[in-house]
Amino acid sequence: MAGSVMRCLNKIHSNPIPVIFRSASTSSADSSETFDLVVVGGGIVGCATAREMLERHPQLKIAIVEKENKLAMHQTGHNSGVVHAGIYYTPGSMKAKMCVEGLKLSYDYFGKHNIPYKKVGKLIVAQTPEQVSRIKDLYERGLKNEVPGLEMIEKNEISKFEDKCKGEKAIWSPSTGIVDWGEVCRFFASEFEKMGGKVILNNEVTGFRENNESKGGQGLSPISVLSKKGALQTKYVLTCAGLHSDRLAVMTGCDLSPRIVPFRGEYLQLNDNKKHLCSTNIYPVPDPRFPFLGVHFTPRMNGDIWLGPNAVLALAREGYRWTDVNVKDCIEMAKFPGLWKLCFRFILPGLKEAGKSIFYPLAVKDLQKFIPEMTYKDVKRGPAGVRAQAMDNDGKLVDDFVFDSGVGSLGGRVIHCRNAPSPAATSSMAIAKYISNKLEKDFTF
Numbered sequence: 462m463a464g465s466v467m468r469c470l471n472k473i474h475s476n477p478i479p480v481i482f483r484s485a486s487t488s489s490a491d492s493s494e495t496f497d498l499v500v501v502g503g504g505i506v507g508c509a510t511a512r513e514m515l516e517r518h519p520q521l522k523i524a525i526v527e528k529e530n531k532l533a534m535h536q537t538g539h540n541s542g543v544v545h546a547g548i549y550y551t552p553g554s555m556k557a558k559m560c561v562e563g564l565k566l567s568y569d570y571f572g573k574h575n576i577p578y579k580k581v582g583k584l585i586v587a588q589t590p591e592q593v594s595r596i597k598d599l600y601e602r603g604l605k606n607e608v609p610g611l612e613m614i615e616k617n618e619i620s621k622f623e624d625k626c627k628g629e630k631a632i633w634s635p636s637t638g639i640v641d642w643g644e645v646c647r648f649f650a651s652e653f654e655k656m657g658g659k660v661i662l663n664n665e666v667t668g669f670r671e672n673n674e675s676k677g678g679q680g681l682s683p684i685s686v687l688s689k690k691g692a693l694q695t696k697y698v699l700t701c702a703g704l705h706s707d708r709l710a711v712m713t714g715c716d717l718s719p720r721i722v723p724f725r726g727e728y729l730q731l732n733d734n735k736k737h738l739c740s741t742n743i744y745p746v747p748d749p750r751f752p753f754l755g756v757h758f759t760p761r762m763n764g765d766i767w768l769g770p771n772a773v774l775a776l777a778r779e780g781y782r783w784t785d786v787n788v789k790d791c792i793e794m795a796k797f798p799g800l801w802k803l804c805f806r807f808i809l810p811g812l813k814e815a816g817k818s819i820f821y822p823l824a825v826k827d828l829q830k831f832i833p834e835m836t837y838k839d840v841k842r843g844p845a846g847v848r849a850q851a852m853d854n855d856g857k858l859v860d861d862f863v864f865d866s867g868v869g870s871l872g873g874r875v876i877h878c879r880n881a882p883s884p885a886a887t888s889s890m891a892i893a894k895y896i897s898n899k900l901e902k903d904f905t906f
């Protein structure tokens with residue numbers, strides 16, 4: 462079996478001819494142009510859905526509107542790059558179904574379009590007797606979610622999958638992989654543009670207005686999508702605004718809850734001379750009390766090894782460093798009772814996490830449980846991403862994907878993707894199908 466495992470670990474699906482991504486157009490907004498659908502947000506959820514809709518309905522006029530000067534600048538371009546298999550998620554949840562479906566759709570898509578990826582697999586490793594009992598439940602959950610190829614691995618077999626890794630028991634997931642999700646997003650957008658879609662960058666949406674002449678009637682372009690650069694006219698709107706999804710939803714009369722609270726995930730990186738220590742994804746058994754905590758080892762497409770991410774409260778929605786502070790974001794967080802309740806419940810683990818962020822050798826201690834021969838001298842600080850964590854007023858983290866519609870005749874023409882946390886990159890093609898079905902059902906194009 463070990464032989465087949467190693468073959469699987471080393472299976473690299475990369476294109477012999479480098480993939481060239483046509484850069485997204487920088488078309489500016491033209492208020493005289495009218496659209497059938499405007500998608501706000503040029504991350505992977507917005508781009509995948511815009512592509513799916515245009516593939517289904519080539520006659521539609523669709524635009525993606527993004528506030529940054531490039532696509533995939535936030536969560537989509539700052540993540541672990543893992544193609545998740547769908548083991549952890551509550552059976553029957555949207556996350557569980559769309560992750561398993563999304564993984565299959567993604568691998569098919571990568572193969573069809575020669576997008577480089579590696580099926581490096583993943584080990585979830587138990588270190589304590591208590592984790593050993595929980596890993597069995599996790600394995601059962603993975604089977605219920607119909608994750609392909611899962612195997613339970615005994616202590617003495619772990620090194621056959623990852624030479625230097627130690628643990629008491631493990632789950633091996635051969636279908637887990639890695640890819641650059643930013644590249645995948647840009648590929649979706651380039652296909653979308655080839656089909657006639659328009660990508661409008663540097664255009665931050667500030668509001669929506671119902672056009673007077675169409676109020677209550679069937680005007681061709683009932684909605685103006687507003688920005689400092691002018692207005693775009695459209696019949697329908699989809700927002701996929703990640704870290705700002707709650708703000709966009711409120712603009713069409715939706716409830717403020719769930720709110721987005723930004724949690725930064727910082728990575729360490731193995732030094733070049735230690736990259737040989739890890740060739741597959743190595744994850745801890747998640748603690749059900751703090752499911753978002755627990756750093757992992759992740760190989761990257763360029764051969765680097767990232768260690769992380771941790772989870773610390775960010776002082777700005779797009780706060781990639783401790784020094785990134787946005788006063789408006791901080792005031793909003795300070796006024797949000799849900800965040801106070803969460804902080805009160807998790808004060809100790811929260812402080813520990815902040816301590817490890819500042820003194821990173823402390824974080825290395827957690828990692829040494831898996832690969833004992835690494836030391837703090839073998840790592841350096843790496844990049845960071847910010848998670849858009851949806852939270853209710855009681856401070857409970859909203860786990861599943863959430864979609865919402867606005868209120869009234871304007872809001873009734875808008876669908877919001879309000880919560881698309883990990884594994885939404887993996888699930889993006891399945892989310893795109895789900896939203897497209899909803900757009901077709903709710904609206905008349």
Ligand SMILES: Cc1cc2nc3c(=O)[nH]c(=O)nc-3n(C[C@H](O)[C@H](O)[C@H](O)COP(=O)(O)OP(=O)(O)OC[C@H]3O[C@@H](n4cnc5c(N)ncnc54)[C@H](O)[C@@H]3O)c2cc1C
Pocket residue numbers: 501502503504505506507526527528529532533534535536537538539540541542543544545664665666667701702703704705709726770845846847848849881882883884885886887888
């Ligand atoms: C640290 C980290 C690690 C992760 N690891 C993984 C992983 O390994 N595998 C996985 O499957 N998932 C992972 N995820 C989750 C995944 O990255 C996200 O779920 C996914 O990228 C969400 O995509 P999105 O399009 O919803 O959001 P985003 O990528 O954040 O895109 C939203 C876009 O909307 C734009 N926008 C916002 N407001 C406006 C406005 N007013 N006007 C115009 N544009 C606007 C933003 O600029 C942004 O480009 C991770 C996330 C993080 C943060």
